[in-house]
Amino acid sequence: MANLKLLDIKKSYGKTEVVHGVDLEVLDGEFCVLVGPSGCGKSTLLRMIAGLEAITAGSILIDDVEVNNISAAKRGLAMVFQSYALYPHMTVRQNLAFGLENLKLDKADIDQRIIKAANQLRMEDYLKRKPGQLSGGQRQRVAIGRAIVREPSIYLFDEPLSNLDAELRVATRVELKALHARLGNTMVYVTHDQIEAMTMADKIVVMHDGIIEQTGTPLDLYNKPANLFVAGFIGSPKMNFLDCSSLPESVKKLAPKGAFTFGVRPEHLSIKEDNSLPLKVKNVEQLGSDSYLYGDTIDNQVLSIKLNNQTDIKSGQSINVGLDESDMHWFDSNGISL
Amino acid sequence: MTAVIEFFTRRQGKKKLSLVDWVSYGFLFLGFLIIFLPVLWLIMNSVKSQFLLQKYDTNFLPLDYERVARATAYGPEGKEIMIIKDLPTWALFWKDLNKDERAEKDLDNLLSNYSGNEYYALRTHFELVSGAAKELIIERNLPEWLIKYPSMFPSAKKEYDPESIVSQLDPEETRLLSEYLGLKPYKPNGFTSQILISMMDPETSEVVEYSVSRIDPNRDIVNARLISNPQGGIVKLPVNEIILNKSLKPSWINYTDPLTKNVLGSFDAVRCINNSLFVTIVATLITLLINSMAAFALSKYRFNGQIIFFVIILATLMVPASVLIVGIFKMVTMTGLSGSLWGVIIPGAATPTGVFMLRQYMLTIPDELLEAARMDAASEWTIYWRIVFPLALPAIVVLGILSIIWRWNDLILPMIAVSTTKAAYTIQLCLLDFNGEYIAREHYGLAMTVVSLVPTTLVFVFLQKYITTGIASTGIK
Numbered sequence: 001m002a003n004l005k006l007l008d009i010k011k012s013y014g015k016t017e018v019v020h021g022v023d024l025e026v027l028d029g030e031f032c033v034l035v036g037p038s039g040c041g042k043s044t045l046l047r048m049i050a051g052l053e054a055i056t057a058g059s060i061l062i063d064d065v066e067v068n069n070i071s072a073a074k075r076g077l078a079m080v081f082q083s084y085a086l087y088p089h090m091t092v093r094q095n096l097a098f099g100l101e102n103l104k105l106d107k108a109d110i111d112q113r114i115i116k117a118a119n120q121l122r123m124e125d126y127l128k129r130k131p132g133q134l135s136g137g138q139r140q141r142v143a144i145g146r147a148i149v150r151e152p153s154i155y156l157f158d159e160p161l162s163n164l165d166a167e168l169r170v171a172t173r174v175e176l177k178a179l180h181a182r183l184g185n186t187m188v189y190v191t192h193d194q195i196e197a198m199t200m201a202d203k204i205v206v207m208h209d210g211i212i213e214q215t216g217t218p219l220d221l222y223n224k225p226a227n228l229f230v231a232g233f234i235g236s237p238k239m240n241f242l243d244c245s246s247l248p249e250s251v252k253k254l255a256p257k258g259a260f261t262f263g264v265r266p267e268h269l270s271i272k273e274d275n276s277l278p279l280k281v282k283n284v285e286q287l288g289s290d291s292y293l294y295g296d297t298i299d300n301q302v303l304s305i306k307l308n309n310q311t312d313i314k315s316g317q318s319i320n321v322g323l324d325e326s327d328m329h330w331f332d333s334n335g336i337s338l
Numbered sequence: 339m340t341a342v343i344e345f346f347t348r349r350q351g352k353k354k355l356s357l358v359d360w361v362s363y364g365f366l367f368l369g370f371l372i373i374f375l376p377v378l379w380l381i382m383n384s385v386k387s388q389f390l391l392q393k394y395d396t397n398f399l400p401l402d403y404e405r406v407a408r409a410t411a412y413g414p415e416g417k418e419i420m421i422i423k424d425l426p427t428w429a430l431f432w433k434d435l436n437k438d439e440r441a442e443k444d445l446d447n448l449l450s451n452y453s454g455n456e457y458y459a460l461r462t463h464f465e466l467v468s469g470a471a472k473e474l475i476i477e478r479n480l481p482e483w484l485i486k487y488p489s490m491f492p493s494a495k496k497e498y499d500p501e502s503i504v505s506q507l508d509p510e511e512t513r514l515l516s517e518y519l520g521l522k523p524y525k526p527n528g529f530t531s532q533i534l535i536s537m538m539d540p541e542t543s544e545v546v547e548y549s550v551s552r553i554d555p556n557r558d559i560v561n562a563r564l565i566s567n568p569q570g571g572i573v574k575l576p577v578n579e580i581i582l583n584k585s586l587k588p589s590w591i592n593y594t595d596p597l598t599k600n601v602l603g604s605f606d607a608v609r610c611i612n613n614s615l616f617v618t619i620v621a622t623l624i625t626l627l628i629n630s631m632a633a634f635a636l637s638k639y640r641f642n643g644q645i646i647f648f649v650i651i652l653a654t655l656m657v658p659a660s661v662l663i664v665g666i667f668k669m670v671t672m673t674g675l676s677g678s679l680w681g682v683i684i685p686g687a688a689t690p691t692g693v694f695m696l697r698q699y700m701l702t703i704p705d706e707l708l709e710a711a712r713m714d715a716a717s718e719w720t721i722y723w724r725i726v727f728p729l730a731l732p733a734i735v736v737l738g739i740l741s742i743i744w745r746w747n748d749l750i751l752p753m754i755a756v757s758t759t760k761a762a763y764t765i766q767l768c769l770l771d772f773n774g775e776y777i778a779r780e781h782y783g784l785a786m787t788v789v790s791l792v793p794t795t796l797v798f799v800f801l802q803k804y805i806t807t808g809i810a811s812t813g814i815k
Binding site: 047079081085099103 | 706710713717728
């Protein structure tokens, strides 16, 4: 059990700075998800926390103790890698035992921990197999098991679900969440998938180009995105952005002072005969439970709509789109939320 | 075995052998012959007797001629030439036997079958004359100077008169002592082994046996002596009409003698093989350890000058080995390793080829594995020994095989380091040593050459599967 503090962390490779001063506090027992597009520095940040990557400036504190100069081995953390990084020449049991042997634990203790972890992750059946003989999901469990047996203070996950197929990903997501609830440890989880972030996190940290764009609970980020980037990144399908100048008068008059961009989520749009935004439908996707409409506004800006039912609107049809004032987002010329 | 048969009887689907099958098998067989025939030739030659090898025998099989002994006895009646048949091979080649082997043979029993001149000739051949003569001198209380007489200078011999003593003895004793002292009309008797041939008599159509000293394939006639009448002088026989009586006689002593230390002189094949084994095993272990550690550092660590080090190591590949001879010699002598097997082992311990090969292989081991190990609190040594080394095993085994072959076949380094110390000779130096000796011992040389091929062959037979299989799964997608 531990909390984690990052103070003004910077990372440069040569002259290129990739992380520009990150401040973050992860509370004890919190499930914190670092999310952002690829290349935003989230993995680098995680590796710096793990101690696999040296930090250029700033400090990392675990339980208020600075660990900048403590090696990865001694920070007492465990990490689950994207590729799982299981030792291919060792059996599952040996994979689990390797870290414990390095810590010079006695044999009985090692056995006990392995049995416990194998129980928790239901992998007793393949302890004697080698990673090459396991399916993707099983490897994933072993990778998590290898972290669990270490009984670390903080778990670090580096996109652990990205190699799984969609169905297994959803199942493992639930399992990981349950595991967190059971263990109660602090976890830092890196992903580029905002759905993973929304479903699992206690706290989401949205990163972009080496800085933190916004930190908050999933719903905070959804309801009150701090800027254009967060607004566009969180939520699926993406939030619609329109230039304020092109809005019809009825909407424009609601804009706060200095508004430059108008944003509204597809799921907050509805089809109304009598309201403001005329739209020419170009494409219709029927998912059964939901329907997605894509179309152009009068001045050819793209707009998408998510309906919670089936629809008989055809592409090529012109419709009117209605929106509520409470669902509107306004951003200034710098992209900051108003 | 069934798998082997199945493999060699594969064909192109149809029941009958198709043209493609014929061509493929023919091509395979041809390739096999081209590669294997010289080796087979060497093996076959290695079991030929010394006699055959000295005659530059070109037969594929170790076919040896039937042999007879041509003996010459001298006496008051003059010189008698005899052909003695049916002597055992060891008796024919008595001169080539060493002390222990001679002691094993039952000479008395053999000699009891012969009498007269045949007996005298064999007695000389078996080197029994001087012993028996000395015994006679002591037994009969004859003057002691007689014993030294044969080795005296001619001027000293004039002071003595052995004839007067000899004349008092009975004829047998006279012959013995005269042969020992070299008194006329006696002389040391002659004995050579000759080849038994036969030829059909053109008139009687009977097969007649002859003995010849040698058969020169470049000449049309051969000088032969009739077995039934050896005194009848030399007859000239046309080579293309004679019948050679050859039989398969593999000469296993070529192998057993050197391997049981039964060879005179400084040649000790067993010690040489042991030295070579020691050098090969120790040097290979050191090579694998040093090269894999260097490759680990070059492939998995980031440090200043990494590229420079790598380029320098690779650059040494471009220096021809012969250029380094003087440098290595100086290094070996200055460090006091000259004459020691360590002088052979250490200079070749690190090979740029090995470092390069292992580095390239280790680059394919994902860095994430090492990072996972670091998270698992593994020390750098543990990472090397328990993660990188086992995963690089396919490449390491390949390097091991190469190193074993290099070391076993190496001649240059042993020549530089231990050529002055016979006790530290490796097998390759030993084989070279044959050329420098006075006595012709090609038969041992050939046999030991075959023995020296065994380890490298075994290495290929037992380790080649590791090259192909390796560790298939990396566990990483």
